[in-house]
Amino acid sequence: MAYDLSFAKDVYENAEEGHWIKMCMQCGVCAGSCPLGPHWEFSPRQLFQMIRAGKAEEVLKSESMWMCVSCYHCMVRCPRGLPITHIVHGLARFAVEKKRADKDQVTRRFAKILWENMERGGRIGEMALTTKLYMVNGIPDGVKKGMEMKDQAMSMLKSGRLKMDPLHLSRIRGHAGFKAMLKKAREIEQKKRES
């Protein structure tokens, strides 16, 4: 059986930091260093080998790269200097671009909610973010969770650790500039993709 290298080439060229995967020597230090190690279906090492072997569907539909908590243990220990944390996030992004990532994947949903919240005000609006996260599984479940945490929320409000801003109206100073910066970044990204 001949190897199909087209998927590997696609990853090397188009996934963020994907070209580094060529350098992996399959030693297993990343997997052994990962605090969530046993809870992944595939370790970074396995993902890299599957990419080389052309297992496109298995990689892109995998939940594994969504499990990374960015502790950077793998990255500092990798004997070949691969930026593994960044590669793994790059693979998650790549799976989204290829429309293979599961829309209901919890990390993906969380990431999306977090990003939208942050983009709106220029920084995280904790009250709106928490409300939204509590409600992901429906309003009754969200209310129940909120009630469980109400004492903690009240004391955080009192001490100023939580701002009373349920509609997330607050904006950072220079919010227009922040928006312009993101717009520019998207343009650059788009150009890169077209070239």
Added chain:
Amino acid sequence: MAEDNTASHTILVVGGGMSGLTAAVEAAEVGYDVILVEKNPYLGGRVAQINQYFPKLCTPSCGLEINFQRIRNNPRISTYTMAEVTHIAGEEGNFTVTVRQNPRHVNEKCTACGVCAEACTTEIDDPFNFDLSKVKAIRKPHMMAYPLRYVMDPEFAKSDAAKMLAEKCPVKAIEPDMEAKQIDIPVSSIVWSTGWTPFDASKIHAYGFGHYQNVSTNMHFERIANKYGPTGGKIVRPSDGKEVKNIAFIQCAGSRDHNYLPYCSRVCCLASMKQATYVRNQYPDAKVTIYYIDLRAMDRYEAFQKKVETDENITWIKSKPASLEENPNTKDPIVIGEDTLTGERYATPYDMVVLATGMETNTALNAKVPAKFVSYDEYGFIVNQGNGLTASGCSTAPLDVASAVQSSTAAALKAIQTVVKG
């Protein structure tokens, strides 16, 4: 030899380990004058510290003994031990080398009778055993030391006790007041064979060497397995003297790793296979596990690997362990990582773990040659330029003993060519 009364025809060999010994005897035995300079109080270098050679598993005393005989019987070789090159001037065919002769505090009258050591009550860490045991402050450097002469610790030499020992010596060989000397030597050609140092395993934070008592290194293990080592050759673990019945070797500890030594030292896989046989021979029921990225048994050494592989009590796990932990109660080191053939994570306790550390060339550490005479590669090994200074052995690359001997024989020829050119 060309007739030239103005230039020296002498070859200087720096380093008295297997490489330097080889270059010296090869050149001297075909009629060239050789000066051999060695930093330690004895010749033989790292080889002298090794318990057994691979692949034949004979003791190094055999190979070294032959070379010592060749030196002893050859009037063309002058040997300086406890001496270091401090300066090189001149050029090919006409070097002047400055050598610092450190005080041994024991002169050539010494008969190695041992009266002084018996009387001496001060003990120091034994550098020959990597400080794993104690030794008298005046001592024979090691069991088969050549030259066979005692040496006194420089700090101890300053004490009153040293003066009293001097009076006890029946042949008046002890000189506590001996001072360092500087010697300028004219030579035609230089062979640089300053050898290597085991990579400092304490730099590999995730493996805990220096913190976990039962995590050792391959060079320490050579001494632990040796009859004249800290445990008298009994393979027991440092924390409690327990017999080592379940041991792990970790390959590429600090090698092939861009955080530490980026290169492969070529000998460590064979060394661990050899050390596995030390354990297996001593304890017929012992279990050995070797963790590796991939096994590198170069050339014919694969035959040795095949032989070791027939032992069913030796397990091979294709994995570079991520980290080590220690059970605080039992002091068992726990090896943590991913088995790359099964994808399973492991956390396995052992009686003892040996880190197979690589070689760091001394030309990158404490035996640098002035840059105008040599060029270095990115790891600090010397790249020979054909200018009268020839590096050999582990000054040029990480080499096993047989390859170092070949490299040094070649260097002897290069040195002779310089002398003949005049």
